[in-house]
Amino acid sequence: MKKQWAFKIFLFGFILLLAACGDTAEQLDKNDEQEGNVAEQEAPTREADEIEDSTGSVPLNLKIAENAAFPVGTKVKIFANHMEGMKGAEGVVVAVYDTTAYEISYRPTTGGEKVENYKWVIHEELDGASGAPMEPGRELVINADHIEGMDGATATIESADEGPVYVVDFTTTTGEEVKNYKWLVESELAASDESSQ
Template identity: 40%
Template structure:
């Protein structure tokens, strides 16, 4: 009997890990050239060495934006500085989704003792419970950075918005960043 229970637990665990690693239709081979990039100082604690992961998957439950300010293929300039080389970078909108965007604070599961504060952005489809309010505790189901997936965190801010996926060329040089998750409408301006 113990052997059957153990085998069942292994099968369930394996199935859950496969489900967590499944790819959305948006994930393609072009995403494989994404490197890791250091976060800017406003997105981390001063001594943080956390790295962004540009191979994150768009949740399959996301709803396409009905009236985005910046439709797909719009050329934009990034105003936010989530990461080094982002502010002022030229980019292009790849996807746009209606959602709630959260800034969250959390302790990474990668063994680090530091707390990441005010990380922008995690969307409603990447947290449980959904529909969180400022101050609520959430479990983060996103892999935007090392140690984020499965981490417990707190909502620092929340806003109903259009969340954008963008490709952009860092102002610091280097390779084009593809499918960066997430930018909000107030963090973009149409390129002239």
């Protein structure tokens, strides 16, 4: 009789142990799932010092845009025509910042013809920029090297677009992969068909 009670107590204890382990495993699975959801919600925003390509790095201390129309990770269609094969291309937003973008005209430091209506440089890329948005006609020195002859040139503000500004990875319509393209503004983008599905 004592052996039966001992066995029942042992069996009951063993069942409790298994139940506890099952709950723990289930809880761990739930925790992993929740962490995965948080990671998805917090899409990998690239810090300013990580955004570097052939057009240079992003100015430090830019404020990350929190309520952008196209958050990081959004697949977008591009309507801008800043370079060959850009218009109609599709890509993905890799960073979004709150700042003002400017359309400028300038004469390259390397000589040659004046560059008219270049889109875009941002507020932080203009030495002495203040009072965003700055008025058309104001002249400042460019502190960005998007293209040869730009850095150090004197720019004339043509127009302003009060943020946010986007950094986008995309493939041109001619098949060229472009990483960390700076800058695009909201009016130059739309959510791609893939994003809305």
